[in-house]
Amino acid sequence: MRIAVFITCLTDTLFPQAGRATVRVLERLGHELVFPEDQTCCGQMHLNTGYRDEGIALARRFERVFAGAEVVVSPSASCTAMVREHCSPEVASRVFELSELLVERLGVEDVGAHYPHRVTYHPTCHGLRGLRLGDAPLRLLRAVHGIELVELAQAEECCGFGGTFAVKNADVSAAMLEDKMRHVLDTGAEVCTAGDASCLMHIGGGLSRAARPVRTVHLAEILASTAEEPFA
Amino acid sequence: MSGWSFPDAAREALRDQQLRANLTNATRSIRAKRAAAVAEVPDWDALRDAGAAIKEHTLRHLDTYLEQFERAVQERGGTVHWARDGAEANSIVVDVARRHGASEVVKVKSLATDEIELNEALAAAGIAAIETDLAELIVQLDHDSPSHILVPAIHRNRREIREIFLRELDVDELSDEPAALAEAARLHLRRKFLEARVAVSGANFGVADTGTIAVFESEGNGRMCLTLPEVLVTVMGIEKLVPTWRDLEVFLQLLPRSSTAERMNPYTSCWSGVREGDGPSEFHVVLLDNGRTAALRDQVGRQTLRCIRCSACLNVCPVYERVGGHAYGSVYPGPIGAILTPQLRGVEEAGSLPYASSLCGACAEVCPVKIDIPEVLVHLRGEAVARKRMLDPERATMKAMALAFSTRARYEAAQRIGRTGQRLPGVERLPGPLRAWTASRDLPEVPKQTFREWWRERA
Numbered sequence: 001m002r003i004a005v006f007i008t009c010l011t012d013t014l015f016p017q018a019g020r021a022t023v024r025v026l027e028r029l030g031h032e033l034v035f036p037e038d039q040t041c042c043g044q045m046h047l048n049t050g051y052r053d054e055g056i057a058l059a060r061r062f063e064r065v066f067a068g069a070e071v072v073v074s075p076s077a078s079c080t081a082m083v084r085e086h087c088s089p090e091v092a093s094r095v096f097e098l099s100e101l102l103v104e105r106l107g108v109e110d111v112g113a114h115y116p117h118r119v120t121y122h123p124t125c126h127g128l129r130g131l132r133l134g135d136a137p138l139r140l141l142r143a144v145h146g147i148e149l150v151e152l153a154q155a156e157e158c159c160g161f162g163g164t165f166a167v168k169n170a171d172v173s174a175a176m177l178e179d180k181m182r183h184v185l186d187t188g189a190e191v192c193t194a195g196d197a198s199c200l201m202h203i204g205g206g207l208s209r210a211a212r213p214v215r216t217v218h219l220a221e222i223l224a225s226t227a228e229e230p231f232a
Numbered sequence: 233m234s235g236w237s238f239p240d241a242a243r244e245a246l247r248d249q250q251l252r253a254n255l256t257n258a259t260r261s262i263r264a265k266r267a268a269a270v271a272e273v274p275d276w277d278a279l280r281d282a283g284a285a286i287k288e289h290t291l292r293h294l295d296t297y298l299e300q301f302e303r304a305v306q307e308r309g310g311t312v313h314w315a316r317d318g319a320e321a322n323s324i325v326v327d328v329a330r331r332h333g334a335s336e337v338v339k340v341k342s343l344a345t346d347e348i349e350l351n352e353a354l355a356a357a358g359i360a361a362i363e364t365d366l367a368e369l370i371v372q373l374d375h376d377s378p379s380h381i382l383v384p385a386i387h388r389n390r391r392e393i394r395e396i397f398l399r400e401l402d403v404d405e406l407s408d409e410p411a412a413l414a415e416a417a418r419l420h421l422r423r424k425f426l427e428a429r430v431a432v433s434g435a436n437f438g439v440a441d442t443g444t445i446a447v448f449e450s451e452g453n454g455r456m457c458l459t460l461p462e463v464l465v466t467v468m469g470i471e472k473l474v475p476t477w478r479d480l481e482v483f484l485q486l487l488p489r490s491s492t493a494e495r496m497n498p499y500t501s502c503w504s505g506v507r508e509g510d511g512p513s514e515f516h517v518v519l520l521d522n523g524r525t526a527a528l529r530d531q532v533g534r535q536t537l538r539c540i541r542c543s544a545c546l547n548v549c550p551v552y553e554r555v556g557g558h559a560y561g562s563v564y565p566g567p568i569g570a571i572l573t574p575q576l577r578g579v580e581e582a583g584s585l586p587y588a589s590s591l592c593g594a595c596a597e598v599c600p601v602k603i604d605i606p607e608v609l610v611h612l613r614g615e616a617v618a619r620k621r622m623l624d625p626e627r628a629t630m631k632a633m634a635l636a637f638s639t640r641a642r643y644e645a646a647q648r649i650g651r652t653g654q655r656l657p658g659v660e661r662l663p664g665p666l667r668a669w670t671a672s673r674d675l676p677e678v679p680k681q682t683f684r685e686w687w688r689e690r691a
Contacts, residue, residue, distance in 0.1 A: 009637070012683040013647050014676050019683035035687045040643040046634060048591060050613030054634035061638070129593035158550045162590025169588060170668030171243045175252075175554045176590070177672065205673030 001106075002032045004069035006062075006095060008079045008197070009041040015197040021224035021231055022075045022098055025111055028224075038065045044082035049164045059086045066091055073101050075220045077127030077195045084131070097127065098220055099195060103136040109143045114227040116146035120189040121219075122180070122203065124196040125158050137195055137219055144222060150187040154179070161202035177206045184214060195219045238584040241559040242551075251387050255556050258386045262547045265493035266598070273489065282482045284602040287538035290440075290473050291528060297440040297473045298519065304443025308505020310515040318348030321467055321518050325350060325432060326357045328465050328516055334359060334430040340447060340454040341365035342434025343381060343541055344467045344520055346563040347576075350432065361432065362424045364453035366417050373400040379557030379565065381543035382491050387556050421453065431457040431512070435468035436540070437483060438517075441476050444504040445517065448487055448497045458501050464512040469520050471528075471537040483540060486600040490542035523576035532611040536571050538601040543568075545595035545605060551588055560585065567595035571608040579615040586612035644684070651678045 003026055007019045023033050042062050047055025062083060066072055072095040074080045080097040087095075102108045121141055127133045141149055160166065160176025167173075180203060184192045192207075192214055194200050204216035221232035245251060270276050290297055302312045315321035329337055337354065339345065339361050351361040351372075363372040367385040371378050374396045378384030385393065394408040397416050406416055433454065437446040445466055447454050458464060474480060488497040506515045528534050546552045546566030557565030561582070562573040570589055574582040586609045589595075595605040620627045636646040669675070681689075 007683050009643070013650060014678060016679050016681060016683035016686055020686060035684070037684060037687075038640045040640065041637040043637075046630060048610055048613070049630065050586075050610070050615075050617035051630045051634070052614045052617075054630065058634070058637055125590070125592040125594075129597055156594075158590050158592035158594070160550070160590060162592065165587065165590045166673075167666060167668045169239050169242060169551075170671060171239065171246050172551055172554055172588075173590070174672035175246050176550050201676055202673060205669075205675065208674040209672060 002034060002070055003101075004066060004072045005033055005035045006039065006042075006066065006072050006074040006079070006083070007035070008074060008076045010201070011075055011197045014201065015218065017232065018075045018197050018218035018220050021218065021220035022073060024224040024231070025098075025102075025113075025220060026073065029106070029108060029111060034069075036065050036069070042079045042082050043086070044079055045163055047082070047086065056086065059083070063087050063091045066095070069094060071101070071105070072096065073098055075195070075218060076197060077124050077131050077133065078198060081126040081130035097131055097133065097195060098223075099127075099137040099140055100131060100133055102223075103139055109139045111140065111143070111223050113143075113223045113225055114145040115222045115225045115230075117191050118148045118150060118187075118189045119191045119193055119217075119222065120150045120152045120184060120187040121155070122152055122159060122184070122192060122194045122199065123155055124194050124199045127195050128156060133195070140219070140223060141193070144225075145227070147222070150189050152187055152192075153183045155183075159199050159203050161199045163198070166202060173202075174206075177202060181206050181210065181212070185212060189214060191215050191217050191222075193217050193219050193222055236561050238559060238561070238588045241561060242555040242588070245555040245559040248556075250389075251556050252554060254387055254389050255553055258383065259547045259553045262383075262493060266490060266544060266547065269489040269493040269495065272495070273485065279482060279485055280600055280602050283486045283540070283600055284538060286474055286479050286482060287540075287601050288535070290475055291471065291534060291537055294470065294473070294528065297475055298470060301438055301440040301443055301473055302519075304441060305505060305515075305517055306443075308443050310443065310505040310517060313516060313518045315518050315520050315522070317522050318350075318520075321348050321520050321522070322350050322353035324516070324518050325465050325467065326353060326359070328463065329354065329359050329430050330357065332429055332463055334428070334463075336360045336362055336424070336428055337430045337432050338362050338364050338424055338428040338457045338461065339368075340431070340433035340449070340457045341368045341384070342432070342467060343563055344434045344469050345432060346378065348467070348520065348522060350467065362421075362428070364421050364424065364457055365449075366414060366451055366453070369417055369421070370396060373397070377558065378563065380546060381541050381564065381566070381568075383543070387558070421456075425453075425456045425460050428457075428461045430463045430465065431461040433457060433464065433466045435466050435472050435517075436487070437480060438468055438473045439475075439477050439480065440473050442504050444477065444502050446480060446500060446502045448484075449499045449501070450492060450494075450497055452499050455499050455501050458503065459511045462512055463514045463516075464503075465516045465518065467518045467520055469522075470524050471539075487540055487542055490540075490544040490598065490600040523578075527572075527575040530575065530611075533571070533575050533608055535603050536568070536575055536608055538603055539568055539572065540601060541568075542600055544598040544600065548594040548598050549589075550592060550594070551590065560588070567605045567609075568603075571603075571605055571612060574612050574615075579612060580619060583616040583619065586610075586616060647682055651680075 043055035043058025200216040225231040380386040552566040
C-alpha cells in the first residue's frame with residue numbers, strides 16, 4: 001500500500017525519531033511511504049486556543065496537501081482527531097493514527113518488533129476518547145517480543161498537557177502532571193510510551209526536571225525496534 | 233468578576249493540600265460508583281440520546297412551552313412571575329415573604345437561588361434564609377459557599393464538619409461519625425421546619441402540559457419544605473421545562489445514576505398548583521431568565537441549556553479534581569460552569585473560564601444529555617479571542633505562527649530559527665508567557681535534523 005506520512009509540525013521539528021520509526025515499521029511490513037513536503041501544521045493549536053479562522057485555514061491547507069493521498073498515517077492521535085473533526089470527510093476518512101492503521105485497517109498486531117524493556121503505556125485523551133482507539137495500541141505492544149508491559153494506574157486520566165492549557169493554566173497542568181508522573185514511577189517501568197509526542201514531551205519534561213530515570217518513548221519507536229536494530 | 237481570573241484562583245486553591253486530598257477521595261469514589269450504576273442500564277446511550285432530544289426540542293420551542301406552563305400553573309391555582317434577572321427574581325421572593333410577615337424562610341437546595349444570591353437579598357430585607365440540605369447547611373453555618381453542584385461541602389471532611397457544628401449549633405458534645413453529625417443537623421432543622429411559614433425551592437424540572445414542578449432529592453428535607461409551610465415559592469430557570477409528564481421518565485433514570493450513582497433518588501416530589509388541605513395553600517413560581525435567552529441565541533452555546541445539573545462532569549474532570557469548585561468563581565463549577573458562567577454573565581466577564589480545561593473530553597463522555605462540552609469550550613475561546621486587543625501578545629504570537637505555517641518555505645525557515653534559538657546560552661528557561669512551561673518541565677532538546685531533512689537526505 002502507498003501510504004502518505006502526516007508527520008505533524010511537532011514531530012517533524014522536535015521528535016523526528018518518532019517519524020523515522022513510523023516509516024521504518026510500515027516499510028518493514030512492505031508498504032511504500034511518501035512524504036508530501038508541502039505539509040506544515042493541521043491547525044489544531046490555533047483552533048483549540050480560539051483562533052478559529054487561522055485554524056480552519058490550516059485545516060483547508062491540509063486538505064489540499066493530502067488531496068491525492070490514498071491512505072495517510074500519523075504518529076499523533078491528537079492531530080488525527082483534529083483532521084477527522086475539521087477536514088472534509090473525503091480527506092478525513094483516509095487519515096489514520098499509526099496503531100489504528102496497523103490494527104484496524106491493515107489487520108496487523110505483531111509487527112516483528114523486539115524491545116526488551118519494562119514499559120508502561122499512557123493512553124492519550126485524543127486517542128482514547130477522540131479516536132476511540134480502544135486497546136489497539138496495547139494489542140500492538142503485547143505482541144512485541146521481549147517487552148514487559150506493566151499497567152498504569154488511573155491511566156485514562158489526562159496528563160495535563162492540553163496544548164496551550166499547559167502554558168495558560170500552568171499550575172493546574174503541573175498538578176495533573178505530578179499525579180501522572182507518580183503513577184508512572186509507581187509502575188517501576190524504564191519506559192513510558194504513548195501515541196502522542198506532545199503528551200510525551202510534557203510527561204518527559206516533567207520526569208527530566210524531577211531527575212527521574214524513566215524515559216519517554218513514542219509507540220512507533222518501540223514498534224520499530226528489532227533485535228538486530230534497536231531503535232530507542 | 234472584574235480582575236478575577238481562573239488561573240489565579242486555581243493557583244491559590246492548589247496550595248491547599250487538605251482540599252486536594254478531600255477532593256481526590258470524594259471524586260474518585262463518586263466516579264467509580266457512577267460508572268457502576270450506569271453500566272447496569274443496557275440502553276444507557278439511547279437514554280442519553282432521548283434526554284438530549286427532549287431538551288433540544290423544548291429549547292427550540294421554549295416560548296410555546298413557557299406559556300403553556302404558565303397557563304397550567306394558573307389553572308391549578310398557582311401564581312406565575314417572570315424575572316428578567318436576579319434582582320427582579322429576588323424582589324419577587326422578598327415581597328412574598330414580607331407579605332406573610334416571615335422573618336425566616338426554609339429552603340430546599342437550589343442552584344438558581346444561589347446564582348441570583350437570594351439569601352443575601354433576603355438578609356438585606358431582614359429575612360433569614362435557612363438552608364435545609366445537610367451539605368448546604370454546613371456551608372451556610374461556616375459562612376462559606378458551595379463548591380460542588382450536588383455535594384456543596386465536598387471540600388470539607390467530617391472532622392472539619394464536626395468543628396463547624398460545635399461552633400455554630402447548640403450542641404456540647406459531638407463525634408465526627410456521619411450518623412451523629414446528621415442527627416445534630418436533624419434536631420436543628422426540625423424546629424425550623426415546624427416554625428417556617430414560607431418555603432423557597434428551586435426546580436429540577438417543570439412539566440409544561442400540567443404545570444407540575446419536580447424536585448429530586450436524597451434527604452427528605454425537601455419534602456418537609458414543600459409540604460409543611462403555608463406558602464411555597466419556586467425559582468426556576470426557564471430552561472428547566474420538559475413538554476409532558478411522560479418525558480420525566482427519561483430523566484428519572486438519567487439524573488440519579490449520573491449524579492449520586494443511585495438507581496433512584498430517595499425522594500421525588502411533584503406538585504401542581506395548590507390543593508386544599510394538602511400542602512401549601514399559596515404557590516408562586518418565578519421564571520428566571522438571567523442570561524438564558526442570550527445563551528439560547530448562540531447556535532453552538534445553546535446546548536449548555538440542556539444541563540440537568542447532575543454534576544457527573546465535575547466528578548470526572550481532572551481540573552476540578554485538583555482545584556475544587558471555588559476556583560471557578562461561580563455557583564456553577566467544573567466543566568459545565570466553564571461553559572455556563574461565561575454565557576450567563578458574558579465572555580468579557582469570565583473569559584478565562586473556557587480555558588479552564590485541557591480538552592481531555594472526559595466530561596462529554598459522561599454527560600447524560602450529551603452536551604459536547606469541549607466543543608462549547610472551544611467556541612467560547614473563539615469569543616474570548618475576538619475581544620482581544622490588536623496588540624495583545626498572545627494574539628500577535630498566534631498570528632505570526634499562522635503566517636509561518638502558511639507556506640512550506642516560511643515553515644522551514646521557522647524550524648531553522650527555532651533550532652538556532654535553543655543553542656543560544658540561557659535558553660533552558662523560556663521567555664515571556666512560555667516561561668510557564670519551563671517552570672515545571674524541561675524543554676526537549678531540538679534535534680540536529682528535522683524529519684523532513686532526514687527524508688530528503690535519504691531520498
